Amino acid sequence: xxxxxxxxxxxxxxxxxxxxxxxxxxxxxxxxxxxxxxxxxxxxxxxxxxxxxxxxxxxxxxxxxxxxxxxxxxxxxxxxxxxxxxxxxxxxxxxxxxxxxxxxxxxxxxxxxxxxxxxxxxxxxxxxxxxxxxxxxxxxxxxxxxxxxxxxxxxxxxxxxxxxxxxxxxxxxxxxxxxxxxxxxxxxxxxxxxxxxxxxxxxx
Numbered sequence: 001x002x003x004x005x006x007x008x009x010x011x012x013x014x015x016x017x018x019x020x021x022x023x024x025x026x027x028x029x030x031x032x033x034x035x036x037x038x039x040x041x042x043x044x045x046x047x048x049x050x051x052x053x054x055x056x057x058x059x060x061x062x063x064x065x066x067x068x069x070x071x072x073x074x075x076x077x078x079x080x081x082x083x084x085x086x087x088x089x090x091x092x093x094x095x096x097x098x099x100x101x102x103x104x105x106x107x108x109x110x111x112x113x114x115x116x117x118x119x120x121x122x123x124x125x126x127x128x129x130x131x132x133x134x135x136x137x138x139x140x141x142x143x144x145x146x147x148x149x150x151x152x153x154x155x156x157x158x159x160x161x162x163x164x165x166x167x168x169x170x171x172x173x174x175x176x177x178x179x180x181x182x183x184x185x186x187x188x189x190x191x192x193x194x195x196x197x198x199x200x201x202x203x204x
Contacts, residue, residue: 076176084162095154099180101187109185112178116170117186125189137166143189156183 052059082088122128125143163169
Protein backbone atom coordinates (compact mmCIF):
# COMPACT_ATOMS: atom_id res chain seq x y z
CA UNK A 1 0.00 0.00 0.00
CA UNK A 2 2.78 2.38 0.94
CA UNK A 3 4.67 1.43 -2.23
CA UNK A 4 1.60 2.19 -4.39
CA UNK A 5 1.13 5.56 -2.68
CA UNK A 6 4.80 6.40 -3.20
CA UNK A 7 4.60 5.52 -6.90
CA UNK A 8 1.45 7.62 -7.42
CA UNK A 9 2.96 10.56 -5.56
CA UNK A 10 6.16 10.36 -7.57
CA UNK A 11 4.24 10.21 -10.85
CA UNK A 12 2.08 13.14 -9.80
CA UNK A 13 5.08 15.28 -8.89
CA UNK A 14 6.75 14.29 -12.12
CA UNK A 15 3.75 15.36 -14.16
CA UNK A 16 3.59 18.70 -12.34
CA UNK A 17 7.30 19.23 -12.93
CA UNK A 18 7.02 18.46 -16.64
CA UNK A 19 3.93 20.67 -16.98
CA UNK A 20 5.64 23.57 -15.25
CA UNK A 21 8.65 23.22 -17.51
CA UNK A 22 6.39 23.72 -20.50
CA UNK A 23 5.54 27.22 -19.32
CA UNK A 24 6.66 30.06 -21.54
CA UNK A 25 5.44 33.23 -23.16
CA UNK A 26 1.88 33.82 -22.06
CA UNK A 27 1.46 30.25 -20.85
CA UNK A 28 2.04 30.07 -17.08
CA UNK A 29 1.93 26.29 -17.03
CA UNK A 30 0.06 24.57 -14.24
CA UNK A 31 -0.09 26.57 -11.01
CA UNK A 32 -0.39 24.83 -7.70
CA UNK A 33 -3.12 26.48 -5.58
CA UNK A 34 -3.65 29.40 -8.00
CA UNK A 35 -5.75 31.31 -5.47
CA UNK A 36 -2.52 31.92 -3.57
CA UNK A 37 -1.20 33.86 -6.57
CA UNK A 38 -4.39 35.49 -7.84
CA UNK A 39 -6.82 36.03 -5.01
CA UNK A 40 -10.50 36.74 -5.47
CA UNK A 41 -11.02 40.51 -5.33
CA UNK A 42 -14.05 42.05 -3.65
CA UNK A 43 -15.19 45.46 -4.84
CA UNK A 44 -15.09 47.43 -1.57
CA UNK A 45 -17.88 49.87 -2.42
CA UNK A 46 -20.22 47.28 -3.94
CA UNK A 47 -22.57 44.91 -2.15
CA UNK A 48 -23.72 42.01 -4.30
CA UNK A 49 -27.16 40.73 -3.29
CA UNK A 50 -26.68 37.43 -5.12
CA UNK A 51 -23.07 36.95 -3.95
CA UNK A 52 -22.90 38.32 -0.40
CA UNK A 53 -19.61 38.44 1.44
CA UNK A 54 -19.68 35.47 3.82
CA UNK A 55 -16.94 36.83 6.09
CA UNK A 56 -17.99 40.37 7.00
CA UNK A 57 -21.25 41.17 8.80
CA UNK A 58 -24.42 41.70 6.77
CA UNK A 59 -22.75 40.47 3.57
CA UNK A 60 -20.74 43.70 3.29
CA UNK A 61 -17.47 43.89 1.39
CA UNK A 62 -16.16 46.81 3.43
CA UNK A 63 -16.22 46.88 7.20
CA UNK A 64 -17.49 50.01 8.89
CA UNK A 65 -14.94 52.00 10.88
CA UNK A 66 -15.32 51.79 14.67
CA UNK A 67 -17.48 54.48 16.23
CA UNK A 68 -15.82 57.83 16.98
CA UNK A 69 -12.81 57.16 14.75
CA UNK A 70 -11.39 59.87 12.50
CA UNK A 71 -9.73 59.15 9.17
CA UNK A 72 -6.06 60.03 8.92
CA UNK A 73 -5.61 63.64 7.89
CA UNK A 74 -9.24 64.53 8.62
CA UNK A 75 -8.88 66.04 12.10
CA UNK A 76 -9.29 69.58 10.78
CA UNK A 77 -12.67 68.66 9.30
CA UNK A 78 -13.83 67.62 12.78
CA UNK A 79 -12.24 70.67 14.40
CA UNK A 80 -14.24 73.00 12.19
CA UNK A 81 -17.54 71.13 12.26
CA UNK A 82 -20.34 73.55 13.15
CA UNK A 83 -24.09 73.63 12.93
CA UNK A 84 -25.68 75.45 10.02
CA UNK A 85 -27.60 78.04 12.00
CA UNK A 86 -27.62 81.80 12.40
CA UNK A 87 -26.24 81.37 15.92
CA UNK A 88 -23.33 79.26 14.65
CA UNK A 89 -22.57 81.84 11.97
CA UNK A 90 -22.39 84.59 14.57
CA UNK A 91 -20.24 82.41 16.84
CA UNK A 92 -17.80 81.73 13.99
CA UNK A 93 -16.60 85.33 14.29
CA UNK A 94 -14.27 84.05 17.00
CA UNK A 95 -12.38 81.73 14.63
CA UNK A 96 -8.85 82.85 13.80
CA UNK A 97 -6.90 82.02 10.67
CA UNK A 98 -4.17 79.55 11.74
CA UNK A 99 -2.12 80.09 8.56
CA UNK A 100 0.43 82.81 7.93
CA UNK A 101 -0.26 85.15 5.04
CA UNK A 102 2.88 83.78 3.37
CA UNK A 103 3.60 84.16 -0.32
CA UNK A 104 2.91 80.46 -0.82
CA UNK A 105 -0.43 80.50 1.04
CA UNK A 106 -1.55 83.63 -0.79
CA UNK A 107 -0.56 82.19 -4.17
CA UNK A 108 -2.43 78.96 -3.41
CA UNK A 109 -5.39 80.95 -2.11
CA UNK A 110 -5.46 82.92 -5.36
CA UNK A 111 -5.35 79.72 -7.42
CA UNK A 112 -8.25 78.20 -5.47
CA UNK A 113 -10.18 81.48 -5.58
CA UNK A 114 -9.82 81.68 -9.36
CA UNK A 115 -11.16 78.15 -9.71
CA UNK A 116 -14.06 78.31 -7.29
CA UNK A 117 -15.00 81.93 -6.66
CA UNK A 118 -14.52 84.02 -9.80
CA UNK A 119 -17.72 82.84 -11.57
CA UNK A 120 -19.71 84.91 -9.04
CA UNK A 121 -17.29 87.26 -7.29
CA UNK A 122 -15.09 88.13 -10.26
CA UNK A 123 -11.31 88.10 -10.53
CA UNK A 124 -10.94 91.17 -8.32
CA UNK A 125 -13.93 90.63 -6.05
CA UNK A 126 -16.03 93.28 -7.77
CA UNK A 127 -19.12 91.03 -7.98
CA UNK A 128 -18.76 90.88 -11.75
CA UNK A 129 -18.30 87.17 -12.39
CA UNK A 130 -19.54 85.57 -15.58
CA UNK A 131 -22.76 84.10 -14.16
CA UNK A 132 -23.55 87.49 -12.61
CA UNK A 133 -22.96 89.55 -15.74
CA UNK A 134 -24.99 87.00 -17.71
CA UNK A 135 -27.93 87.83 -15.46
CA UNK A 136 -28.33 84.27 -14.19
CA UNK A 137 -27.90 85.30 -10.54
CA UNK A 138 -27.97 88.57 -8.61
CA UNK A 139 -24.51 89.92 -7.80
CA UNK A 140 -22.97 89.10 -4.40
CA UNK A 141 -21.61 91.92 -2.22
CA UNK A 142 -18.45 93.48 -3.61
CA UNK A 143 -15.30 93.00 -1.54
CA UNK A 144 -14.72 96.74 -1.43
CA UNK A 145 -18.05 97.29 0.32
CA UNK A 146 -17.82 98.39 3.93
CA UNK A 147 -19.81 95.36 5.14
CA UNK A 148 -17.44 92.85 3.59
CA UNK A 149 -14.34 94.79 4.63
CA UNK A 150 -15.41 94.53 8.26
CA UNK A 151 -16.55 90.89 8.13
CA UNK A 152 -14.40 88.81 10.52
CA UNK A 153 -12.24 86.07 9.02
CA UNK A 154 -14.16 83.43 10.99
CA UNK A 155 -17.44 84.42 9.35
CA UNK A 156 -15.74 84.37 5.95
CA UNK A 157 -14.52 80.84 6.69
CA UNK A 158 -18.01 79.78 7.79
CA UNK A 159 -19.63 81.27 4.68
CA UNK A 160 -17.22 79.45 2.35
CA UNK A 161 -17.53 76.15 4.19
CA UNK A 162 -21.30 76.10 4.75
CA UNK A 163 -22.60 78.65 2.26
CA UNK A 164 -24.47 81.89 2.89
CA UNK A 165 -27.69 83.12 1.30
CA UNK A 166 -27.47 82.24 -2.42
CA UNK A 167 -23.86 81.05 -2.11
CA UNK A 168 -23.52 77.28 -1.93
CA UNK A 169 -21.22 75.44 0.50
CA UNK A 170 -17.65 74.61 -0.51
CA UNK A 171 -16.79 72.48 2.52
CA UNK A 172 -16.81 69.33 0.40
CA UNK A 173 -14.60 70.92 -2.27
CA UNK A 174 -11.99 72.69 -0.14
CA UNK A 175 -10.40 71.39 3.05
CA UNK A 176 -10.11 73.76 6.04
CA UNK A 177 -6.53 74.81 5.23
CA UNK A 178 -7.52 75.61 1.67
CA UNK A 179 -10.47 77.69 2.88
CA UNK A 180 -8.16 79.68 5.16
CA UNK A 181 -5.83 80.28 2.18
CA UNK A 182 -8.77 81.62 0.18
CA UNK A 183 -9.70 83.86 3.13
CA UNK A 184 -6.16 85.29 3.12
CA UNK A 185 -6.38 85.98 -0.60
CA UNK A 186 -9.80 87.60 -0.26
CA UNK A 187 -8.29 89.87 2.37
CA UNK A 188 -5.73 91.03 -0.19
CA UNK A 189 -8.59 91.92 -2.54
CA UNK A 190 -10.20 93.80 0.34
CA UNK A 191 -6.88 95.53 0.95
CA UNK A 192 -6.57 94.25 4.50
CA UNK A 193 -3.70 91.73 4.08
CA UNK A 194 -0.25 91.82 2.56
CA UNK A 195 2.11 88.91 2.00
CA UNK A 196 4.62 87.85 4.65
CA UNK A 197 7.70 86.88 2.65
CA UNK A 198 9.01 84.36 5.13
CA UNK A 199 7.64 81.00 4.00
CA UNK A 200 7.35 78.85 0.91
CA UNK A 201 5.30 76.14 2.59
CA UNK A 202 1.99 75.86 4.36
CA UNK A 203 2.36 77.06 7.93
CA UNK A 204 -0.22 76.27 10.56
